[in-house]
Structures are given as C-alpha cells and as structure tokens.
Amino acid sequence: MAKKLRTRKHKVVLNRSAGGDAGITFLLVLLGAIMFLPMVYVVMQSLKPLDELFMFPPRFYVMNPTFRNFKDLFSLMNTSWVPFSRYIFNTVFVSVAGTAGNLLFSSLAAYAMAKIKFPGAKFMFETVRTSLMFHATVTAICSFIVMSALGWVDTYWARIVPACCTSLGLYLMKQFMETNVTDAVLESARLDGSTEFKTFWVIAMPMVKPAWLTLIVYSFQGLWNSGASIYIQSEELKSFNYAIQQIVAGGIRRSGASAASTVIMMLVPITVFVITQSNIIETMGSSGMKD
Amino acid sequence: MSKTATKKAVSRSEMTKLQWTWKEMKRNWVAYVMVAPFMILFALFTVLPVLLSIVISFTDFNLLEMPNFVFMQNYITLFFDDDIFLLAAQNTFVFAAIVGPASYLMSLMVAWFINELDPRIRAIVTLIFYAPSISGQVYLIWGTLFSGDAYGWVNGALLNLGLINTEVQFFKDADYVMPLCIVVALWTSLGTSFLSFIAGLQGIDRSLYEAAAVDGIKNRWQELWYVTLPTMKPQLMFGAIMSITSSFGFGAVVTALCGFPSVDYAAHTIMHHLDDYGGQRFETGYASAIAVVLFAIMIGANVLVKNIISKVGQ
Numbered sequence: 001m002a003k004k005l006r007t008r009k010h011k012v013v014l015n016r017s018a019g020g021d022a023g024i025t026f027l028l029v030l031l032g033a034i035m036f037l038p039m040v041y042v043v044m045q046s047l048k049p050l051d052e053l054f055m056f057p058p059r060f061y062v063m064n065p066t067f068r069n070f071k072d073l074f075s076l077m078n079t080s081w082v083p084f085s086r087y088i089f090n091t092v093f094v095s096v097a098g099t100a101g102n103l104l105f106s107s108l109a110a111y112a113m114a115k116i117k118f119p120g121a122k123f124m125f126e127t128v129r130t131s132l133m134f135h136a137t138v139t140a141i142c143s144f145i146v147m148s149a150l151g152w153v154d155t156y157w158a159r160i161v162p163a164c165c166t167s168l169g170l171y172l173m174k175q176f177m178e179t180n181v182t183d184a185v186l187e188s189a190r191l192d193g194s195t196e197f198k199t200f201w202v203i204a205m206p207m208v209k210p211a212w213l214t215l216i217v218y219s220f221q222g223l224w225n226s227g228a229s230i231y232i233q234s235e236e237l238k239s240f241n242y243a244i245q246q247i248v249a250g251g252i253r254r255s256g257a258s259a260a261s262t263v264i265m266m267l268v269p270i271t272v273f274v275i276t277q278s279n280i281i282e283t284m285g286s287s288g289m290k291d
Numbered sequence: 292m293s294k295t296a297t298k299k300a301v302s303r304s305e306m307t308k309l310q311w312t313w314k315e316m317k318r319n320w321v322a323y324v325m326v327a328p329f330m331i332l333f334a335l336f337t338v339l340p341v342l343l344s345i346v347i348s349f350t351d352f353n354l355l356e357m358p359n360f361v362f363m364q365n366y367i368t369l370f371f372d373d374d375i376f377l378l379a380a381q382n383t384f385v386f387a388a389i390v391g392p393a394s395y396l397m398s399l400m401v402a403w404f405i406n407e408l409d410p411r412i413r414a415i416v417t418l419i420f421y422a423p424s425i426s427g428q429v430y431l432i433w434g435t436l437f438s439g440d441a442y443g444w445v446n447g448a449l450l451n452l453g454l455i456n457t458e459v460q461f462f463k464d465a466d467y468v469m470p471l472c473i474v475v476a477l478w479t480s481l482g483t484s485f486l487s488f489i490a491g492l493q494g495i496d497r498s499l500y501e502a503a504a505v506d507g508i509k510n511r512w513q514e515l516w517y518v519t520l521p522t523m524k525p526q527l528m529f530g531a532i533m534s535i536t537s538s539f540g541f542g543a544v545v546t547a548l549c550g551f552p553s554v555d556y557a558a559h560t561i562m563h564h565l566d567d568y569g570g571q572r573f574e575t576g577y578a579s580a581i582a583v584v585l586f587a588i589m590i591g592a593n594v595l596v597k598n599i600i601s602k603v604g605q
Binding site for chain 2: 016017020024027028031032034035036038039041042045053054055056057058060104105106108109111112113116117118119120121124127128130131132133134135136137138139140141142143145146161162164165167168170195196197200221224225227230241245255258259262265266269270273274277278280281282283284285287288289290
C-alpha cells in the first residue's frame with residue numbers, strides 16, 4: 001500500500017479519485033442551486049414592476065428592475081396606526097438590551113462553571129444542557145403563567161428578560177472557555193490578588209472574543225427575527241417584524257411590497273453573519289459534547 | 292481564595308462529605324454569585340414552566356376558574372378520545388423522522404464536501420447554505436413559487452409545458468401540504484449543527500489523515516468512516532441535539548404557508564394542537580398534557596439518537 005503514496009516536500013498526498021471529486025462537485029452545485037435560487041428569487045421579486053409580478057408565464061429574472069416595491073412598502077409604513085419608527089425602536093431596543101443581558105449573564109455563569117470548581121456546577125450545567133433537547137414551544141403556556149404572576153405581560157420585560165438566559169449561549173460559552181482559557185493564567189492572576197470578577201473581566205473575557213461575538217450574533221438574530229409574541233398585546237410594544245408582516249399580509253396586491261420587506265429583513269442577519277463568520281466557526285470548534 | 296486552598300488540602304480527610312461540600316461552597320461563594328443571575332432566570336423561565344406543565348396537566352385548569360385535580364383524565368382523553376391529536380402525533384413523527392435525520396445528514400455532507408475547498412470559497416458556500424436559516428420569514432418565497440394561481444412559478448411552468456390544465460392548489464391540497472412543508476423545513480434547516488460540523492471538520496489534525504494514509508486507508512470514504520467521523524464525534528453529538536430539537540420547531544413554517552388549521556389537518560402537528568388548546572381555547576390543563584407528551588417525545592428522541600451516535604466508529 002505504502003508504495004502507492006506520493007510525497008511532495010515530506011507531505012503525504014491523500015488519495016483522492018477524480019470520479020469522487022466530480023461527483024461531490026456535482027452534488028454540491030445541485031444542492032447549492034436549490035438553496036440559493038429561492039433567495040435570489042426573493043430579490044428578483046422585490047425588484048419586479050407590477051406587470052412582471054403578474055406575468056404569465058412567470059419569469060425568474062427581472063427585466064426592468066425598479067425600486068417601486070420598496071417605495072410602496074415605505075408609504076404603507078406611513079399609513080400605520082402607530083408610527084413606524086416606534087416598531088423599529090421596539091425591535092432595536094429589545095434586541096440590544098436582550099443581547100447585552102444575555103452576554104453578561106451567560107458569560108458570568110459560563111466562567112464560573114468552567115473555571116471555578118464549586119459543588120453543584122456540574123449539576124447546573126447538565127440541567128442547562130438537557131434544556132437544549134426540547135423546543136421552547138413546550139414551555140410557552142406555563143411561561144405565560146409565570147410571566148403574568150410577575151406582572152410582566154405586555155411590558156418590555158417579557159421580551160427582554162427571558163432572552164437574557166439562553167441555554168445555547170451558556171453552553172457555547174462554557175465549552176469555549178474550557179478549551180481556550182488556560183487555568184495557569186487564571187491561577188497567577190488569583191495569586192496576584194485579583195478578585196474572581198476582575199479575573200473574569202480582565203483575563204478571561206478578552207481570551208474568548210470569538211465566543212462572545214457568536215453569542216451576540218445568535219442572540220441578536222433571534223430577537224431581530226422575532227415577530228408576534230404571546231406576551232405583548234399593546235400595539236405600541238410590538239416588533240418591527242410583526243408590523244411588517246401585518247402590512248404585507250394584504251394578499252396578492254402586496255406581493256411586491258412583501259418581497260421588498262423580506263429583503264430588508266434578511267439583509268441585517270446576513271450582513272452580521274458575513275462579518276462574524278470566522279469567529280462563529282471558531283467558537284463552534286469547541287461546541288462538541290464529550291459524552 | 293488561594294490561601295484557603297492549601298488549608299483545604301490538609302483538612303479534607305478529617306471531614307465528612309457533607310462538611311467538606313459545605314466548606315467548598317463557602318470557599319467558592321463568589322461562583323454562586325456569578326451563576327445566580329443566569330440560573331435564577333433559567334429556573335424561572337425554563338425549569339419552573341416544565342414542572343408547572345407536569346402539575347397542571349393533572350388538572351382541568353382554564354386560567355379563569357380554580358383548577359380541579361382530574362388525575363389522568365387529560366391523558367386518557369388525549370390518547371383515546373382526540374382523533375386530531377392522534378393525527379397530529381402521526382404528522383409530528385413523520386415530520387421529525389424525515390426532517391431531523393435529513394437535515395442532519397445534509398449538514399454533515401455539505402460540511403464534508405466543502406472542507407477541502409479554498410477558505411474564501413468555503414466561506415461563500417457556507418453563507419449560501421446557512422443564509423435561509425437566519426433570514427427570518429424568507430421561506431414565504433416558497434409560497435410564491437408554489438402559489439395556487441398561474442403567477443406561481445411552478446404552476447406557470449407546468450401550465451406552460453401543458454402538463455396540467457388547471458392550477459394545482461399546492462398549499463390547499465392534503466396530498467401536497469406535508470411533502471411541501473418538509474421541503475421548506477429542510478431548506479431552512481442548515482443551522483447551528485451545520486456550522487458545528489464545519490468547525491469540527493476544520494479542527495481535525497491533518498497528520499491523522501497522513502498517518503491513516505500510511506496505515507492503508509485507500510480512499511476518502513474509508514477516511515470518512517475510520518478517521519473523520521470518530522474524531523469529530525463530540526460535534527456529531529451536539530449537532531444531533533440541535534437538529535432533533537429544531538425538527539420539532541417548524542410549526543410556524545407550516546402555519547405561515549398552509550394557514551391554521553391546515554387543510555384536512557394534513558400538516559397539523561402536536562405543536563399546532565398545543566397552540567390550539569393553550570393559546571386559543573385556553574384549556575390550559577389539557578394543553579399542558581399535550582406539552583408534557585411533546586416534552587417526553589423530544590427527550591426520548593434525543594436519548595435514542597445519542598445512543599446511536601455513541602456507536603459511530605466502534
């Protein structure tokens with residue numbers, strides 16, 4: 001077997017068959033097209049003038065691109081009962097506050113669980129990890145009961161506070177700290193008389209930049225995309241995504257504006273991901289479960 | 292803190308386990324302060340609701356009147372008297388059993404395909420596959436593509452080719468809704484597990500492959516089975532949990548595309564049933580029983596898959 005191996009500058013060239021390469025490329029292009037074309041189609045639809053939106057047979061590409069749909073969307077926004085800037089403020093406020101809270105609370109807890117040996121740490125982490133196994137729909141009804149008992153229904157608290165403790169955030173942060181923050185550095189800081197809080201903030205946090213970026217992106221994306229919430233009834237507290245869905249829900253006449261709104265909504269998370277991709281992948285490197 | 296550390300080592304053998312735990316707790320009090328904000332909120336919004344669901348599922352609570360204890364009545368009704376629940380359970384199983392594994396395998400396959408590409412190209416391909424899962428309501432475009440009139444792209448193409456004479460009402464036909472929803476769910480499903488697999492594959496030390504090649508691994512398929520998959524088992528485990536959990540969370544996609552309830556309950560899942568009784572009819576006791584059943588199914592599915600994955604490469 002060994003004689004078949006070619007070496008180039010002491011590096012073993014792995015066996016790769018041309019047929020395998022071709023097959024993989026073919027499958028990748030096919031799957032990629034299925035994933036990508038609907039996304040392109042949304043953009044196409046948003047740029048189509050009315051006569052092209054209702055053309056038979058429908059065409060994939062836009063012939064005379066126009067920003068009419070975006071203008072229509074903005075004029076529809078101006079007709080809303082609550083000023084549209086209020087919806088935008090709600091989404092931005094909730095996203096920023098929830099993300100900041102989540103980053104702080106999850107990192108603090110992750111640091112303690114990963115780097116301080118204290119009784120109960122393992123039990124707490126196992127409980128959080130178990131909660132990754134079920135979807136939040138299961139707890140929706142009883143969360144509502146808890147929320148009403150706290151008197152938080154129909155306030156910003158109902159949307160911000162639960163967002164401050166995501167299991168996935170804590171999980172990723174703890175795993176990343178375990179592999180990337182060395183105990184020796186923390187130990188020497190402690191010997192120098194640094195308090196745990198100071199060690200956390202000055203030593204540990206700068207070492208886990210990819211993890212907190214990932215946490216910010218995940219938390220922000222979730223909050224940015226959140227639409228109607230069962231906790232919110234007042235129109236003035238509802239989110240941008242909810243409002244935009246309402247105004248484009250006007251049936252077939254609004255299909256252009258609807259596509260335009262989808263494009264606007266997807267631009268933000270996609271841009272954020274493009275900027276932070278390498279950090280997120282780095283964080284995922286330590287996401288594995290050992291048992 | 293470090294001063295007491297040496298003291299602890301001396302006296303540990305003289306203490307009972309309880310005493311020692313108490314001492315450790317006092318010594319590390321700052322750790323409890325650090326986990327407190329997260330754990331209190333977690334207890335309040337995740338642990339407590341789960342426990343409450345279990346308790347309420349044995350009552351006839353309806354948010355207004357004092358609840359009565361009804362023992363197993365909700366569960367008996369659910370399994371023996373509620374045909375729609377049984378249909379929903381069946382749909383949920385079909386949905387999860389297809390979307391979960393298919394999304395998992397697709398994530399793994401694509402991550403593996405792009406692993407040896409140039410980093411810049413890999414970043415672009417990653418974005419293409421990942422984008423649908425983070426773009427909010429973008430899946431509504433499938434409603435346009437499969438729209439029930441001649442302006443829908445698929446209907447238009449089929450009419451134009453003369454394959455059909457009248458438009459097919461894709462999202463209003465019980466034969467089509469389930470397969471279509473599965474396709475759309477799959478389209479949006481390359482999420483966290485996909486990224487985790489990419490990272491896992493990137494993290495494998497190249498020298499392992501070189502050693503394997505010397506040891507007689509002939510091609511990439513053997514390499515995948517004997518080297519890659521066993522090495523990235525922790526990621527496989529994490530990805531499985533993410534895929535399974537999200538395969539139960541596509542209720543919103545179905546509602547957005549097919550309306551609620553879907554035609555003949557063809558795409559009605561347990562999540563919809565839960566929402567129907569909990570969010571609209573306010574039969575909280577009954578809804579809690581549905582939630583408990585769903586909870587048990589999710590945990591069961593995860594435990595099952597965890598056991599399967601632990602056998603990879605053995």
